[in-house]
Amino acid sequence: MLDKTGVPTPDQVLSRFPAEKDLLRPKAILECYEDIPCNPCSTNCPFQAIVIGEDINAQPRLIVERCTGCGLCVAVCPGLAIMTAALKNDRAVFQIPYELLPLPQTGEEWVGLDREGRPLGPARIEKVVRKADRTNVVTVSLEARHLYAFATVRCPR
Amino acid sequence: MIEKELVIVGAGPAGLCAARIAAEAGCRVLLIDRSPLLGGQLIKQTHKFFGSEQQRAKTRGFRIAEALVADLKPFGDTVEIWQEATVVGAYPDSVLTVWTNGEYRKIHFQSLILAVGAGERSLAFENNDLPGVYGAGAVQTLMNVYGVLPGKEVVMIGSGNIGLIVCYQLIQAGAVVKALVEAAPKIGGYKVHASKLRRLGVPILTRTTVVRALGDSAVKGVVLSGLDENWNPIPGTESEIACDAVCVAVGLSPLYQLAWMLGAEIPYVGELGGMVPLLDENRQTTVSGVFAAGDASGVEEASSAMVGGRLAGLHAARFLGHLHPDHTAIDTECRAQLSSLRGGPFGAKIRAGLKKAEVKVHAR
Amino acid sequence: MRIEQHPILDFPERKPIAFTFEGGPMLGREGDTIAAALHANGISALSESSELHRPRGFYCAIGNCSSCHMVVDGIPNVKTCITPLREGMAVTRQAGKGAYR
Numbered sequence: 076m077l078d079k080t081g082v083p084t085p086d087q088v089l090s091r092f093p094a095e096k097d098l099l100r101p102k103a104i105l106e107c108y109e110d111i112p113c114n115p116c117s118t119n120c121p122f123q124a125i126v127i128g129e130d131i132n133a134q135p136r137l138i139v140e141r142c143t144g145c146g147l148c149v150a151v152c153p154g155l156a157i158m159t160a161a162l163k164n165d166r167a168v169f170q171i172p173y174e175l176l177p178l179p180q181t182g183e184e185w186v187g188l189d190r191e192g193r194p195l196g197p198a199r200i201e202k203v204v205r206k207a208d209r210t211n212v213v214t215v216s217l218e219a220r221h222l223y224a225f226a227t228v229r230c231p232r
Numbered sequence: 233m234i235e236k237e238l239v240i241v242g243a244g245p246a247g248l249c250a251a252r253i254a255a256e257a258g259c260r261v262l263l264i265d266r267s268p269l270l271g272g273q274l275i276k277q278t279h280k281f282f283g284s285e286q287q288r289a290k291t292r293g294f295r296i297a298e299a300l301v302a303d304l305k306p307f308g309d310t311v312e313i314w315q316e317a318t319v320v321g322a323y324p325d326s327v328l329t330v331w332t333n334g335e336y337r338k339i340h341f342q343s344l345i346l347a348v349g350a351g352e353r354s355l356a357f358e359n360n361d362l363p364g365v366y367g368a369g370a371v372q373t374l375m376n377v378y379g380v381l382p383g384k385e386v387v388m389i390g391s392g393n394i395g396l397i398v399c400y401q402l403i404q405a406g407a408v409v410k411a412l413v414e415a416a417p418k419i420g421g422y423k424v425h426a427s428k429l430r431r432l433g434v435p436i437l438t439r440t441t442v443v444r445a446l447g448d449s450a451v452k453g454v455v456l457s458g459l460d461e462n463w464n465p466i467p468g469t470e471s472e473i474a475c476d477a478v479c480v481a482v483g484l485s486p487l488y489q490l491a492w493m494l495g496a497e498i499p500y501v502g503e504l505g506g507m508v509p510l511l512d513e514n515r516q517t518t519v520s521g522v523f524a525a526g527d528a529s530g531v532e533e534a535s536s537a538m539v540g541g542r543l544a545g546l547h548a549a550r551f552l553g554h555l556h557p558d559h560t561a562i563d564t565e566c567r568a569q570l571s572s573l574r575g576g577p578f579g580a581k582i583r584a585g586l587k588k589a590e591v592k593v594h595a596r
Numbered sequence: 597m598r599i600e601q602h603p604i605l606d607f608p609e610r611k612p613i614a615f616t617f618e619g620g621p622m623l624g625r626e627g628d629t630i631a632a633a634l635h636a637n638g639i640s641a642l643s644e645s646s647e648l649h650r651p652r653g654f655y656c657a658i659g660n661c662s663s664c665h666m667v668v669d670g671i672p673n674v675k676t677c678i679t680p681l682r683e684g685m686a687v688t689r690q691a692g693k694g695a696y697r
Contacts, residue, residue, distance in 0.1 A: 078418040081426030081436050110576040111422050112535075113282035115290040131284050132576025151290050153280035154424030175404060176603045192433025208292065209604050210280070226431040266659050268629070268680050273658070278604045292604070316680070318659065351660040363640040363653030370657035370677075378632035379599045379607035382640065405599050449641055449651045487660070 082190050083108055088223055092160065093139045098222075101144025101161035101170065105135045107154065116148040116157060146170040150210045160222060167222040168201065173213045177230060179203055185228040187217045195221045198228050236262045238548055239328060239341040241319050241490065244272020246526025246537040247347035248300040250545030254345075255307035257549035257556035262339070263304075263311060264330060266318040269377070271297025272349055272526075273369065274534060276376040278404070279397055282422075286569055287535035294376070296534070319348075322493040326521070343521045343548045346491055347541060350484035350505060350527035355389060358444035360480075364451030368398040368481035375405045383477025387454050388412040389442055393421035395481030399429050402479075410473050413440040415459055422578075442478065443470065451478055484531045491528075494519050503585025504530030510591045514547035515540065518591065523548050530589060532574075532582055539569045598636050615685040630676035630687055631657070631664050642666050642676060646692035666690050 077083045083106065091104050103125065105116065110132040117127040117135055124141035125148060127133050144159045149170050151157075159170040179185055179200040187198035195217065202214035215228055238254055240247045243265035251263045269275050277293020288296050304311050317332035328339045352367035354360065366374075366382065368390070374380050386407050388399050391414035399409045412429065417439050419426045426436060439459045446453040458469035485506040488498050496509045496517040509517040509524050516523050525544035526537035543566045546556055556562060574582050599607060610625040617634060624633025631642065631654050641651035642664050654664035659678040668674040668687050672694025676687070 077423050077427075079438050081419055081423060081430040083423075083427070106427065107424060109423055111282060111424075111578060112284075112573045112576055113289060114284050118285055119290070130575060131572055132579075153282050153290055154422065155428055156424040174603050176406075176601055178603075188431055188433070190427065190431050192431050208280075226427075229432075267678055294605075316678075351658075352656050354655065361645065361650055361652060363642070363651050366654070367656050367661075370655060373657040373677075374632060374635060375599060376605060378628055378636075379602075379605070380628075380632050380636045381597045381599055382635050384597070404603050406601075 077108055085223070088190070092223065093137070095162060097139050098160060098162045101146070101159040101168065102139060102142045103137055103144065103146075103148050104158050104160050105137055106156045106158075107134055107152075110134060111154075113153060115151045115153065119151045120148055121145065144170075146212055150206050150208075150212050155210070162219055162222065163216070165219050166216040167219045167225065168214065168216045169225060170212050170214050171227055173211045173228075174209065178205070178211060179213055179215075179228065179230070184231065185215070186231050187215070187221060187225050188227050188229050189224045190226045194229070195224055198225075200228075233327075234337060234339045236260070236339050236341050237552060238262070238343045238345070239264065239339060240345040240347055240545075241328075242272065242347035242349055242526065242528070243267075243270045243313070243315075244347060244349055244526060244537065245274055245296070245300065245534045246528070246541030246544070247272070247345070248304065249538045249541035250345050250347060250525055250548070251311050252300070252303045252307070253542045253545035253556065253562070254549045254554075255304070255311050257546065257559075258554040259310070259549050259552055261311045263313045264317050264319055265313075265315055268316050270301050270313070270315065274300075276369070276372045277534070278376050278401055281535060282533070283535035283573060284569075287538055287573070289535075293534065300538075319490060322490040324495045324519075343552050344523065345544050345548050346509070346517075346522065346524045346528050347526045347544070348487045348490060348528045350486045350531050352480070353483045353485055355442075355480050355482045357442050359447070360445060362445050362447055362451050363449065364447070364476060365445055365478045365480065368394050368479040371477065371479050372398050372401060376401060381405050381407055383407060383451075383475065385410050385475045386477045386479055387442070387473055387475045388479045388481060390414065390481035390483070391416075391419045391421060391426065391436060391438070392481060392483065393425060395479070396421045396425035396429065398479060398481060399434060400425065403432060403434075409434045410475050411435045411437055411456070413442060413456060414438045415441045415463060441465070445478055446472070451476055454478055484527060486528050486531060488528070491517055491522070491524060494522055496522060499589065501530070501585045501588045503581045504589055508589050510589055512591050515544040516547065516551070521548075521551055530582065530585055536570055536573050539566050539573070542566050597638075613681050613683050615681060615683070615687060617687050618689065624681045628681045630666065630668065630674070630679050630681050630685065633681045634676070634687070641689070643690040644692065649691070665694060667694060
């Protein structure tokens with residue numbers, strides 16, 4: 076499916092999520108599903124939580140206990156294929172990379188989108204970190220039921 | 233006649249890296265490029281590069297171009313650069329003719345590195361010559377280098393990495409990508425790039441092609457058709473999409489012409505993009521002292537072009553009697569990087585192609 | 597159409613450059629190629645094919661394809677996609693293979 080549509084299957088997505096009990100703190104979700112020669116997520120992780128190994132074509136693997144959810148890999152991944160996810164009460168909270176204009180502002184309500192660009196529901200912008208290299212990191216929260224479906228946000232205007 | 237020790241044609245990732253390493257080894261270098269800007273196609277790459285730290289992964293392409301140009305700064309005395317200079321002829325008696333500043337200049341070289349890159353292929357369909365039908369790379373140049381957007385609504389043909397990346401960059405520049413069509417049953421490039429488009433709502437239509445562009449003096453739309461398993465249009469599946477630009481991203485072909493003029497052996501190797509010079513293990517063509525690197529010797533990623541450029545520069549220097557103080561270490565390191573970059577499933581085609589384009593015998 | 601705002605790139609104001617296209621005045625900006633300046637003014641048809649006289653625009657933008665050849669200051673076959681725009685240039689569409697006048 077991914078080969079034909081660019082959209083991973085629900086099983087592929089699930090395979091990248093730690094158990095929900097581990098999501099009380101944010102964890103990196105590595106949506107890199109094929110062997111490509113690339114390793115910045117691994118070499119830039121301050122906690123050695125992302126393992127690729129000697130062969131840079133291997134897919135990254137998350138060591139859940141080591142991941143602090145700092146989000147450094149979110150900004151670093153050249154494929155914009157990493158977000159962090161956490162569950163906080165009834166909300167799913169994500170850090171996503173964002174490289175479009177306009178940039179969301181803290182407190183705004185945007186539209187959450189799934190992996191096919193379909194609207195899921197309102198997404199609250201919690202925090203926006205502007206990065207020098209312009210891959211900004213946006214913290215956004217949605218209803219918890221969207222944990223596995225959410226992919227990005229769209230400007231409501 | 234101007235005498236030069238080492239001439240490098242093309243100031244893209246391969247040429248810039250070759251120039252740096254050859255200068256380190258002690259060569260006097262002339263670097264020639266036809267563009268007003270240095271960096272080749274890196275200057276329009278606004279995305280972050282894959283690879284590892286050694287190839288400056290996670291840095292945007294245009295920033296890599298700036299870094300490679302800065303790397304040449306300490307060698308200002310030994311590396312001469314001609315910009316807006318087009319090499320129009322290459323002769324077997326080691327002579328190049330260059331068109332620059334409204335005049336022809338003749339250069340005699342002792343060694344030459346061809347780092348001339350590749351050209352965008354076209355695709356046959358009705359009205360493909362209408363203004364508004366562009367190579368995807370051309371649109372990338374126009375919008376990312378010159379800040380001009382040639383259309384508001386775009387249809388992309390081809391789902392290799394260039395097609396996928398340029399779609400995303402069109403969206404960043406404010407255009408709407410109406411559809412990306414791909415004749416093959418599967419997406420050609422990295423799926424991470426495809427996923428970026430899909431979550432922004434861009435339709436990716438596999439087993440689909442453009443059968444004609446619409447419009448009289450400019451593109452007004454395209455007619456798409458589904459394709460069967462033999463790549464033939466399926467009757468009754470035609471549909472129309474309005475757009476004011478069509479981007480063609482159906483691959484690149486190496487620019488082999490200068491190597492050909494010099495009399496190098498140039499087989500057709502489909503896996504490498506077309507006609508490529510046969511190379512020995514040190515990137516020397518079948519013409520002694522003439523080396524090749526980057527897309528000119530097989531279409532690959534910029535990361536491998538940089539490493540291949542270093543190898544070519546290193547060995548051209550040795551050919552000229554300038555052994556780099558770290559020759560063996562750099563040589564080993566470059567080869568290790570290349571095999572690592574080409575090690576995965578996306579490198580399979582390149583690996584197969586290189587087997588056909590590598591000569592084990594030494595150059596004549 | 598000029599891109600005013602971009603999430604990754606900065607396109608600072610650049611000095612206007614006056615030139616003529618088909619005899620009429622036109623403005624480009626410093627650093628433009630001739631073809632980029634024409635596109636910014638909405639001109640995408642740069643030449644005319646030699647046999648069927650169909651309009652042609654550029655295809656590759658890096659000096660390969662010859663589809664952008666125009667007559668600049670009386671000189672035919674100028675690759676406008678890689679030739680920087682200069683003040684006072686007289687640019688006209690080229691019909692066919694081009695000839696010195």
